[in-house]
Amino acid sequence: MTNNILPVIMAGGSGSRLWPLSRALYPKQFLSLTSSSTMLQDTVERLTGIPHSDPMFICNEEHRFVVAEQLRKENIAYRSILLEPEGRNTAPGIALAAFKAINEGEDPLLLVLAADHLIENTPAFQHSVMSAVVHAANDKLVTFGIVPHCPETGYGYIRRGDRIDDMSFMVSEFVEKPDVVRATEYVDSGNYYWNGGIFLFKASVYLNALKELSPDIYDRCSRAIAGAHNDLDFTRVDKTEFLNCPNVSIDYAVMEKSLSTVVVTMDAQWNDIGSWSALWSVSDKDVDGNALRGDVMVDQSTNSYIHSESRLVAVVGVNDLIVVETKDAVLVVDKNNTQNVKNIVELLKQKGRSEYLQHKEVFRPWGHHDTIAEGARYHVKAVTVKPGEKTATQLHYHRAEHWVVVSGTAKVTKGNQTVLITENESIYIPVGVAHSVENPGSISLELIEVRTGVYLNENDVVRIEEYGAGY
Template sequence: MPILLVLPADHNIKNNEAFADAVRKAIPAAKQGKLVTFGITPTRPETGYGYIKAGKPKCDSAARKVKRFVEKPDLATAERYLESKDFFWNSGMFLFRADSYIEELATFDNDMKEACEDAVKYGTNDLDFLRLDSRAFKSAPDDSIDYAVMEKSDNVVVVPMNANWSDVGSWNSLADVKEKDENGNCVQGDSLLLNTSDCVVYGEKRFIATIGVKDLTIVETADAILVAKNSESQHVKAIVESLKSNKREIATSHKLTYRPWGKYDSVDSGSRFQVKRITVKPGEVLSLQKHFHRSEHWIVVSGIAEVTRNEDVFTVSENESAYIPRGAVHRLSNPGKIPLELIEVQSGSYLGEDDIVRIEDNYGRNNVTKLAG
């Protein structure tokens, strides 16, 4: 039975050897069917992390019985935890046998287990990927591994880890692991900061200028701009939940979208028009499709495009264009050895991504779908 090492994506580990050593020490307990969590040896009285209280060490094992999980404490409590040597930061990293975890999940949250099984059972293959069934996946309870299983099971052990670990799950914590300027600012992207201190400034495309501010988090992306007090920046989730509950399109639709064949970037849109920058990987082919409500103009910036338009098949080279009338059966492919870059201008009464009828698709996607391309 395989052993699973579960690692969150937002962690920073500076001592890789110590990390690997802790994983090796945890393997025997995992093989015995234990659910192993990794506890970080505290270096300060941290109030932003959850804690794990461990039982007494055993001479024959690095794993210690978990007595209880503790929510984020106040400062006085965190100071006591630091002195006791029996409390560890909860890293959210786990090691266990697949069957052991499934058995515990069935006991404590069978709804989640069944939803996950259905998501796999009714999923679809997409090249090298298994696309989980979205309806089944959405029906699964929105709980963490900690809450669903680890905090309820009596089969959990903790292995201490001292790997110079930090959780970078917020903008403040990201700033803690990056270099700062002479005024304590953490800056990425094109910017000019005047009389500015202790700020996190992150820009992807646009120039950012600040004057006379401090203790702010400023984030610019293609989708949105965030401005928050540093002390409040960890509450971004509340904004996302509000956008979802109000059914705002920005919660689910992004400017840059990846597809099996490449990607597209929504550059501009307005009444009856939309402009996209499309990149098609070498050798890839978009679906054979048609639209009921829009026409399209394709302008090749670099590479060579092979265009199918009704019965015609022809190539379009750099600085040339092709017109796809509304209702025409069409397809775009890249027969070359370099990425195909083109600008697509859509025009029509309705430009939604659900105005696509797929006639043929190399990626096994549905005939009528909300996916583009």
């Protein structure tokens, strides 16, 4: 019987409904929403108490450095970080993990988890997982049915069939998101569970089911893994093969069609935090029902969520309101209309605004940079380079750069010249000159970068050396 559990943590997605905290390049799984840790870090911590090997992470190409940095901060050991060139839903992503495990000579139980879910009752979560092991080890495809506490219309449902044991049933039917009348009927019947997108099965069992029920996904993912190669801490799959893979969920590709599907109940205070109102509902509140985070002051206000990231936010005489402030955006929305925040994100995209895409602070493998000020012909950033790290060697055709060291020592390559500059010293990088900066010291290098020129966009860059994957 196979009992080795390999957690497969899906860390993709864009999370537009929690804008402006969540951005396309920094979605909700990387945010600290309900604890001091991020949702990704909480997902890993939740595994404590379940016998398992180091987890495998699956994320989008554009999120790879954020994932690696968040794991590093918590000293989280991991088996690999698999990169998807573009999101192709859950069925292909899980197939990549299964193929990789099989190719490495193992056939573990894959515990598939989303990195952006809240589970407040960790012991109950762990109990459900361990109760499911016997079924997965006996070649069943296990999904976990979240015990519903209200007629939620935003989730799919699972209808249970014949009972197997106290917590387990054969799956009778997967049901799409219902209207409120049907959702109420489902909850009242006691025969339906929310579909939380958590799974447990042998890698080989999943692949065999995929080969039979969705052979096109099986074939494409098999070839994508066969053409994979390692890049720093990441595993890159064959891009052409994966991009030709259908965009299909595991439910549609396998679970709904298989006759070997078991649902194990889970009553663990699960929430996918799919909106600001959902986050308000699970947050700690004051006596007036207000959930407050950051530098916030309230007066004569009730049942609101107020979040401040970079400055004082004061609200007076408001009710059922969401107010979220970041360095570059402020959202104000009625708590009963938070599902439509995604409309604002779509409008930002249509207008070519950068606020939908990323925050002012951007993470790179060598450190991070944070926009301080910008205008028509200048752009000022605070740049931090980690000890022992180096930016890519690159040049720009339309902008010059001035670097001022605030803390630490910088080893600067400028054309054929290499110099050391330290605190309160500066260097000028003319237009068209290849350059890079390295931190040779044992403390973080902090510098101020001032860009000047007629064109300051990020695409004015020619990378000569991809050390550290760019700036």
